[in-house]
Amino acid sequence: MKMIRYGEIKIKTCENVYEPAEDTFLLADNLDVREGDRVLEIGTGTGLVAIRASEKGDVTATDVNPAAVKCTQENAIINGVELRVLQGDLFDPVEGEKFDVILFNTPYLPATGDDATGDVLDLAWNGGPDGRMVIDRFLDEVPAHLKPGGRVQLVQSSLSDTEKTLQKLADMGFDASVTASERYFFEEIVLITAMI
């Protein structure tokens, strides 16, 4: 366990929970959350992004990994913020609810069965054979959970086909573009912001 500082925010890292990294900060640095927005963060990890979003919005944070749910609850207390934190797959915990903004730093790395270790941390990065296993499920379900005029912000890698995500969003009627990115030697990490 160690403490990470992000501006005024203090984040305790937790065993079996994705530790904040470049992709976390790309999302946290470029949030499009406005005063009073109802916000959903899927795959919250340590809760850093959700806690940052709660400076302006009313935030629900979810994760399929129970250790991440516990970690985010603890970090909300450390930072004195109110978060609703729920465990479950994608939108299952918020069935029938709608939000102004939906955030997801996705598990975006292409992986074969041999790459996975079988532990719960695989959920943080393992995007299946083409890296899109979770991204495509998320995109299929996201429109039903957005209020009119709502926004989606998702993080992925060029290794999991950024153009395909932009095209899928456009086909569903979103105005979508890459609003921030960082290049590494073998990939580009991108933040896609989409508006319906």
Ligand SMILES: C[S@@+](CC[C@H](N)C(=O)[O-])C[C@H]1O[C@@H](n2cnc3c(N)ncnc32)[C@H](O)[C@@H]1O
């Ligand atoms: C790349 S990590 C991002 C964690 C955190 N948001 C951050 O930026 O540091 C992806 C997170 O999504 C979670 N996750 C993966 N698949 C999920 C699913 N189907 N439903 C909900 N959460 C999921 C993982 O457990 C992990 O915490």
